[in-house]
Structure formats: structure tokens, C-alpha cells
Amino acid sequence: MKAGNMTGSYLIRGSDKQGFLYALSVRSQDTVRHFKIFQNEDREYHVNSTSFFKDLYELIEFYKGKPVAKGLLLTTPCLKDESTGSEMSLIPLDEWxxxxxxxxxxxxxxxxNFSQVYEGYWIGKLxxxxxxxxxxxxxxxxETFIRETTFLKTLRHRNLLSLYAVCSVGNPFYIITELLSKGDLLNFLRGCEGEKLNLDALLDIAGQVVDGMHYLEINSCVHRDLAARNILIGKNNICKIADFGMARFIKDEVYVSQSKEMPYKWTAPEALAYGQYTLKSDVWSFGVLLYEIMSKGMNPYPGLHNSELLRYLKKGNRMEAPHNCSDKIYKVMLDCWQExxxxxxxxNDLKISIDNLANYEPSEESPKHPAKLKEWLNKLKKPVMQ
Known part of the structure; x- marks a missing residue:
């Protein structure tokens, strides 16, 4: 959508969705159209069931001569953004x-513990x-400031909080980020809007968190503080993972920390007992976060003190399923809580699981729900007035 890209400007991007490898994005007037690019058993690429191509270059050339959609021909590749900053960043990476x-x-x-967060304004050209x-x-x-800003500068994903700028001259330090209008997920779930969320919406939130964590996973980064309070919610319930003060890049398979500063009820047993963190430690935390989502903000392990938690878990005990939580969703939690x-x-496994749950466990408000389908079928059986 940037200036200079005209109708027909296009790009091909890798897809992290199940079922197709790439997506074709094309500028069309003041909007962008997106087309799934599939690959059949013969490894041929196609966007529909009529035209097949041996490679992506051939596909692009074909749709320069034939519309990919009504009245929409491909023209030239989208202009390349030379900035290495995040897509939301208003300044180049070397001018934070x-x-x-x-x-x-x-x-x-x-x-x-060490910080305060304010809504405010960046007063510049705008x-x-x-x-x-x-x-x-x-x-x-x-050290916390350097660590958190380093992660925000390095990692960029639609479900991670975007850094705009920093101010390290004077006291206190400033970390300036995008503002998410609905605040943190925990208070959102406990509020009026969260109370009205149906199953589809709850699974969408969980899926967005998984997408962001999958990005951290492939970049060998452990968050170590994954919880509803550290997920921010914006317009249209867009979710962003935040608070990277405890995050670490893992060079070896295990990161060891003897720090006692940890979110006990969200931390995996091996980290509680031995200070050992792996990429699977965040998976355990996600299980607790999923509990928070499905219970709409309940505290995990109610009535259990931090000092009792490790003994409780080592006996094989796990939290019970939240009220109205299906067996399939609870099984995802239990899988995350494997000792x-x-x-x-x-x-990546969780991405598939959450997608499947979203597809096959519709809420009562969804047209896919059995009750809605039955209602629809009954309507079909009624005689039509002539």
C-alpha cells in the first residue's frame, strides 16, 4: 500500500497457514487482494483448478496477460522497503x-516491578x-532496558509488540511502542467485552498467541513470562505478545538461570526446580495461558500457594478443566503440561491443534454449530409459500 505501488503491483510471500505454501498479494485500487498459491501432487503451482505452472515465475508471467481476478492483471513487483525496521516503525533501525x-x-x-507504562504522544512531524x-x-x-529493546529491535512479527523508539538519555529510560487500545488480555477477559466472547473468538486469541510464539520458537527465543497479563489487545482483538524483559536467545538446547524472579504459576517444573529453560518451557506456560483464556481470566491453581506448587506438580497433579471447556481443548492444555x-x-504442533479446534469446535453462535445446522435444515423442510 506504500506510495508508488500502483494497481497490479504484486509480491509473493511465504504462508504460515495450513494447506498452502505461498500467498500472492496484489494492489487493487486502494486495497490489497490476497490469493492462496497451492501445490498439487505433481508439485505444480496454482491459484485455481484450471491453470497449473511448474514454478512461481511462470505463474506470475501468466497472470500478467490474464486477470488473476476480474479486471486485475499483475504488472510489476511491489517497491522494496529498504528499511530494516519493523513494519510499524516510524524511524530507521539505526535511529531508534x-x-x-x-x-x-x-x-x-x-x-x-521496575517500570510503569503510560499512554502518551510522540510529537514529531505527526x-x-x-x-x-x-x-x-x-x-x-x-540491563533489563538493553535486553528488552534488543529483542524488540531484532524480532518483528504481526503478533509481537512493535517498537517505535527509545530514549536512553536521562532518567527514566523510555521504551516507545505501538499503543494497543484494549490493554492487557487478562483485564480484557475479565471485563464486559471479554465476558461476551464466544468460543470462536477465544480460540482466535489463542491462535494469534501461538503464531507469535511459533515465530519466537523458530528464532530460538524463550519468552519466560508468557501469561495473559503480557498479551496486549488492540482493535478487532488483534493480539501482541509483549514484555520481553525476561526473554533470552538460546544458543544451546538449555538456558540455565538461578534467578528467583519468575512467574511461579506459569513456569515449567524443570525451570522451577533446576532453573532450566528450553523452547518447551514456553509451551508449558502457553498451557496455563490457554487456561486463562478459556476461563476468561481466572487465576491458575486457585488456593494453591507458590511454595506448594512444585510438590503438587511432581505428584502428577494438574489443574482441572475450566467450566464449559471441551475435552479436546483441555487435552491441548494437558499436552502442554507433560512432565x-x-x-x-x-x-508448530499447537498451531495445527488450535486451527483444528477452530474448524471443528464451533461455538453456539457459529453457523457451523450442530444446533444452528439443525435449525437451518428444519427451515429447508418447511413448505415454501407460492
Whole structure:
């Protein structure tokens, strides 16, 4: 959609959805049209069932002469964005540092152990609303600031919080990010809007988190603090994973930390007992997060103190399913809570599981639900008035 791309401008991108490898995106007037590119048993590419191609280049050339949709011919590749910043970033990657005077804090949104988060404005060429995380400057928090901003600069995905700028001159430090209008997932689930969410919407939220975590997984990054309070919600219930203060890149299979600062009820047993974190540790945490989602914000392990948790888990105990949670969804939680990390699914496995649940476990409001289908069939049986 950037300036200079005219109708017919196109790009091919890899797809992380099940069933097709690539997607073709084409500029059409003021919108972008997206087409799935499939591959058949003969490894031929196609966007429909009439025209097949040995490679993507041949497919592109064909649709330059024949419309891929009514009145839409491919013309030239989309202009390449030379910036290496995130897609939401307003400044180049090598110019993250901005002067403090450009930012105005307005309303406090929340606080943590070392930081506070405000709604505010970035006052530059345009005055835009942003989220501003302030971190008091000392030796410990300086390491936290560097670590969190490093991750936000390095990792870019639609379901990860986007960094706009930083301010490391003066006290406190500022981390400036996109503002998600509905706040954190935990309070959202407990609020009026969260109370009205049906099963489809809850599974969509879970699926978005899995997409973001799968991206971290393939980049060998452990979040170590995956919980509903650290997922932010925006317009149309878009989810973004946030708070990378505890995140680490794993060079070996296991990252070892002796820090006692950990979210106990979201942390895997091997990390609680031995400080050992792997990519499968976040899978355990996702199981707890899925419990939060399906229970619409209930506290995990109600009535159980942190000091009792490890003993409780080592006896093979697990949380019971939330009220109205199906056996299939609860099984996903239990798979995440396997004692042996190697037996837990990967986030790629979870992507498939959540997609299948979304397809085959429709809510009562969905037209796919058996009750709705029965209602529809009954209507068909009624005689039509002439």
C-alpha cells in the first residue's frame, strides 16, 4: 500500500497457514487482494483448478496477460522497503534513539516491578498516540532496558509488540511502542467485552498467541513470562505478545538461570526446580495461558500457594478443566503440561491443534454449530409459500 505501488503491483510471500505454501498479494485500487498459491501432487503451482505452472515465475508471467481476478492483471513487483525496521516503525533501525522532548506522557496504564507504562504522544512531524514504558535508571534496570529493546529491535512479527523508539538519555529510560487500545488480555477477559466472547473468538486469541510464539520458537527465543497479563489487545482483538524483559536467545538446547524472579504459576517444573529453560518451557506456560483464556481470566491453581506448587506438580497433579471447556481443548492444555519437556508439542504442533479446534469446535453462535445446522435444515423442510 506504500506510495508508488500502483494497481497490479504484486509480491509473493511465504504462508504460515495450513494447506498452502505461498500467498500472492496484489494492489487493487486502494486495497490489497490476497490469493492462496497451492501445490498439487505433481508439485505444480496454482491459484485455481484450471491453470497449473511448474514454478512461481511462470505463474506470475501468466497472470500478467490474464486477470488473476476480474479486471486485475499483475504488472510489476511491489517497491522494496529498504528499511530494516519493523513494519510499524516510524524511524530507521539505526535511529531508534530519540530526544525526550519528543514524548508527552498523559495517562498511566499500569506498573511492574521496575517500570510503569503510560499512554502518551510522540510529537514529531505527526502527533501520534503511543505507549511509553518508563524504567528507572540503575544497574539492574539498565540491563533489563538493553535486553528488552534488543529483542524488540531484532524480532518483528504481526503478533509481537512493535517498537517505535527509545530514549536512553536521562532518567527514566523510555521504551516507545505501538499503543494497543484494549490493554492487557487478562483485564480484557475479565471485563464486559471479554465476558461476551464466544468460543470462536477465544480460540482466535489463542491462535494469534501461538503464531507469535511459533515465530519466537523458530528464532530460538524463550519468552519466560508468557501469561495473559503480557498479551496486549488492540482493535478487532488483534493480539501482541509483549514484555520481553525476561526473554533470552538460546544458543544451546538449555538456558540455565538461578534467578528467583519468575512467574511461579506459569513456569515449567524443570525451570522451577533446576532453573532450566528450553523452547518447551514456553509451551508449558502457553498451557496455563490457554487456561486463562478459556476461563476468561481466572487465576491458575486457585488456593494453591507458590511454595506448594512444585510438590503438587511432581505428584502428577494438574489443574482441572475450566467450566464449559471441551475435552479436546483441555487435552491441548494437558499436552502442554507433560512432565517430560520432550513430550510436549512444539508451537508448530499447537498451531495445527488450535486451527483444528477452530474448524471443528464451533461455538453456539457459529453457523457451523450442530444446533444452528439443525435449525437451518428444519427451515429447508418447511413448505415454501407460492
Amino acid at each position: 534513539e530519540r530526544p525526550r522532548k519528543e514524548f508527552e506522557l498523559t495517562e498511566k496504564l499500569g506498573s511492574g 502527533k501520534i498516540k503511543v505507549a511509553i514504558k518508563t524504567i528507572s535508571q540503575d544497574v539492574v534496570t539498565q 517430560n519437556p520432550q513430550k510436549r508439542p512444539t508451537f
